[in-house]
Amino acid sequence: MKDNICWFCGEAIELNDERAVRITLENLMRTTDAIQTIASHADCARVRLIGATMMFDPEVLSD
Template structure:
């Protein structure tokens, strides 16, 4: 059985959270300039859908609700 832990709250993420997120993190500039190597550092983090909605609001933009399967 796969087990994932939420980056924000530290609790396990259950399959019942159908809109939970996997977020990939890598260097913006290597990605934008197309200079990524196959062995370039990369990490995935996992987040409850509610934690993402509550904690990932930016100063100038929010996550699009369609990411969570909700209508805008």
């Protein structure tokens, strides 16, 4: 089985990386089952997912 690849940096995500995240995208305005899912290292997502009024915090997803 191929390792997951981080969508942002292109590097492999280790199978034991418990902080890695799955990001699911879907059309906001249409009701459809079509989605796209991408994998990311938590730190890559934290650095890249900075919005105008909020930031992604991977720690919220930790146990």
